[in-house]
Amino acid sequence: MSSSLDTPLDTPLDAPRDTPTANRWSALVVLSAAMLMTILDGSIVTVAMPAIQRDLGFSPAGLSWTVNAYLIAFGGLLLLAGRLGDLIGRKAMFLAGNAVFTAASLLAGVAGTPELLIAARFLQGAGSAMASAVVLGILVTLFTDPAERAKAIGVFSFTGAAGASIGQVLGGVLTDALSWHWIFFINLPIGVATVLLAIRVLPTDRGAGLSAGADVLGAALVTSGLMLGIYTVVEVEQHGWTAAHTLGLGALSAALLAAFAFRQARARTPLMPLRILRSRNVAGANLVQVLTLSAMFAFQIIVALFMQEVLAYSALATGLAMLPAAVAIGGVSLFASARLNTRFGERAVLLVGLALLAGAMVKLATVPVDADYVTDLLPVMLLIAGGGLVLPALASLGMSDATPDDAGLVSGLFNTTQQVGMALGVAVLSTLAAARTEQERASGAAEPVALTAGYHVAFTVAASLLAAAFAVTLLVLRKRSR
Numbered sequence: 001m002s003s004s005l006d007t008p009l010d011t012p013l014d015a016p017r018d019t020p021t022a023n024r025w026s027a028l029v030v031l032s033a034a035m036l037m038t039i040l041d042g043s044i045v046t047v048a049m050p051a052i053q054r055d056l057g058f059s060p061a062g063l064s065w066t067v068n069a070y071l072i073a074f075g076g077l078l079l080l081a082g083r084l085g086d087l088i089g090r091k092a093m094f095l096a097g098n099a100v101f102t103a104a105s106l107l108a109g110v111a112g113t114p115e116l117l118i119a120a121r122f123l124q125g126a127g128s129a130m131a132s133a134v135v136l137g138i139l140v141t142l143f144t145d146p147a148e149r150a151k152a153i154g155v156f157s158f159t160g161a162a163g164a165s166i167g168q169v170l171g172g173v174l175t176d177a178l179s180w181h182w183i184f185f186i187n188l189p190i191g192v193a194t195v196l197l198a199i200r201v202l203p204t205d206r207g208a209g210l211s212a213g214a215d216v217l218g219a220a221l222v223t224s225g226l227m228l229g230i231y232t233v234v235e236v237e238q239h240g241w242t243a244a245h246t247l248g249l250g251a252l253s254a255a256l257l258a259a260f261a262f263r264q265a266r267a268r269t270p271l272m273p274l275r276i277l278r279s280r281n282v283a284g285a286n287l288v289q290v291l292t293l294s295a296m297f298a299f300q301i302i303v304a305l306f307m308q309e310v311l312a313y314s315a316l317a318t319g320l321a322m323l324p325a326a327v328a329i330g331g332v333s334l335f336a337s338a339r340l341n342t343r344f345g346e347r348a349v350l351l352v353g354l355a356l357l358a359g360a361m362v363k364l365a366t367v368p369v370d371a372d373y374v375t376d377l378l379p380v381m382l383l384i385a386g387g388g389l390v391l392p393a394l395a396s397l398g399m400s401d402a403t404p405d406d407a408g409l410v411s412g413l414f415n416t417t418q419q420v421g422m423a424l425g426v427a428v429l430s431t432l433a434a435a436r437t438e439q440e441r442a443s444g445a446a447e448p449v450a451l452t453a454g455y456h457v458a459f460t461v462a463a464s465l466l467a468a469a470f471a472v473t474l475l476v477l478r479k480r481s482r
Contacts, residue, residue: 023201023203024142024143024148026197026201027142027198027202027203028139028142028143028152028156029197030194030197030198030201030202031094031135031138031139031156032155032156032159033159033190033193033194033197034094034098034131034132034135034198035132035135035156035159036159036190037101037187037190037191037194038101038131039159040186040187041070041105041124041128041183041184041187044183044186045066045067045070048183049063049067051179051180052066052117052180055180056111056112056113056114056117057114058114064234065118065121066117066121067121067234068231068234068235069118069119069121069125070121070122070124070125070128071125071230071234071419071422071423072122072125072227072230072231072234073123073124073125073126073129074126074128074132074419075125075129075226075227075416075419075420075423076129076224076226076227076230077125077126077129077130077133077223077226077227078129078132078133078226078412078413078415078416078419079133079222079223079226079272079409079412079413079416080219080222080271080412081093081097081130081133081134082134082137082409082410082411082412082413082415083271083272083409083412085133085134085411085412086137086409089204089205089206090134090137090138090141090205091202091203093130093131093133093134094130094131094135094138094202095195095199096130097127097128097129097130097131097132097133098131098191098194098195099127099191099195100123100126100130101123101128101130101187101191102127102187102188102191102195103123103127104120104121104123104124104126104127105120105124105184105185105187105188105191106184106185106188107119107120107123108120108121108124108184109181109185109188120184132415133411133412133415134411134412135156135411136156136395136398136399136410136411136415137399137409137411137412138202139152139153139156140399140411142203146342147338147342149396150337150338150339150341150342150392151338153337153338153392153395153396154334154337154392155333155334156392156395157333157337157388157391157395158329158330158334158388217263217267218260218263218264218267218270218271218272219271221256221257221259221260221263222256222257222260222271222272224256225253225254225255225256225257225259225260226253226257226416228252228253228256229250229253229254229257229420230419230420231249232245232246232249232250232253233423233424233426233427234423234426234427236427236431240431241431260272261274272409272413273409276401276409276410276413279400279401280478281397281398281400281401281477281478282397282398282399282400282410282413283476284397284472284476284477285394285397285398285400285414285477286398286413286414287417287472287476288354288469288472288473288477289394289398289414289417289418289421290417290420290421290424291421291465291466291468291469291472292354292357292390292394292421292465292466292469293418293421293422293425294421294428294429294462294465295357295461295462295463295465295466295469296357296387296425296462297422297425297426297429297430297462299325299360299361299364299380299384299462301430302429302430302433302455302458302459303322303377303380304318305451305455306367306371306451306452306455307321307377309448309451310369310371310451310452310455321373321377321381322381324378324381324382325380325381325382325384325385328381328382328384328385328388329384329385329387329388329391331388332385332386332387332388332389333387333388333389333391333392334388336388336389337349337388337389337392337393338392340389341392341393346392346394346396346397347393347397347473347477347478349389349393350389350390350393350394350397350473351473351474352386352389353387353388353389353390353393354386354390354466354469354473355386356383356384356385356386356389357383357386357387357390357466358463358466358467359383360380360383360384360386361459361462361463361466362459362463363376363379363380363383364455364456364462365456365459365460366456367380367455367456368452369448369449369452397477398413399411425462428461429458429461429462430458432454432458432461433454433455433457433458434454435454435457436453436456436457437450437451437453437454438450439453440453440454
């Protein structure tokens, strides 16, 4: 195993150099399809939640576990799955993850009780973690040329934007036309096709062997610490930040993760060699990702709530109204990001993207209660195109100093901070928005005015988080040598 991160993956030690070009791009299609399925599943479920509640008799608190069970398993297992992919082979981990996710989707589709659906969602999260954790690790070992890799990451990032927007529209269509069961059944053909194609086109890697990092105690510490931490965050809205439940479990989660770090510094075969955090670009990109995705919750969820609860848009109309943002992000990531990253460097492109996203949040922080779509919201949808610059640049920087021995681990770490950022965004921004809305209601404000005031607070905090991400990018990240 390499002992440092001084050898970037632009010149990997054992990458599959003999993989034919056609097979590399076919492999990218398979990897992107798996990511599309994961992201599609995350957004499609939120639209169908009212129908699920009516059909299965969920309580309001219990209904949230259709999302929370998935998030806890997904976020908690990413780091472990990424490292296991390095040890037993990333292709094997990818295939196993997709198989688990597909089987769990069938179980969720036929679920007739709340308990069975929650269990199926937990298994879906575990399968998604197994597959998603190694995707970037496979991608960067397949595409070793910087220009080709930039194009591949741009295509991969486009898939994420497409999945989020398609999920919002497709969830409403399937639920209304058929039933909520079909939001899970739709994963079956995609999952089966992904597994069959992956067997054929993904290169087989042997892995370093479990003896290179079979730290059972470390695995138990990091998995329990991450799961408990994400559980604590997603329950903040119910218990509050200063409740004994939040403070106690948060402290326990921090203690478990601290014990994991202590263990990794001293273990003979650590699960996560701490040397990967010595790279400024790896550590900095993960921090920027936490800040950015925490802020982007304001757009992904709160803008949709504003359109439905204040402007009285239907679920389908909301999905269509947000479609220009997905098209803008997808178009930029697919057609412009690779060329810009190659010419100007990821750091410069990331700064421009963050500035555009911050501008969108500032615009939303002043949106009126009777907002007009064309003049007030459409400019925001276009500024969100900055996400098409941010996501590929972050992925490139976050994986830039991985070695072939730890590409899966670095990929798992990158995906873990992604989930942590989204969970924090949900907890922080929704709590602040709800608190301000309650203050406005108490003062006698009309419901649309009170809701808009709360959303303004969330958008303002989101702009501040993006400004912090801009500062970290400027001060910590470094332009990569070509």
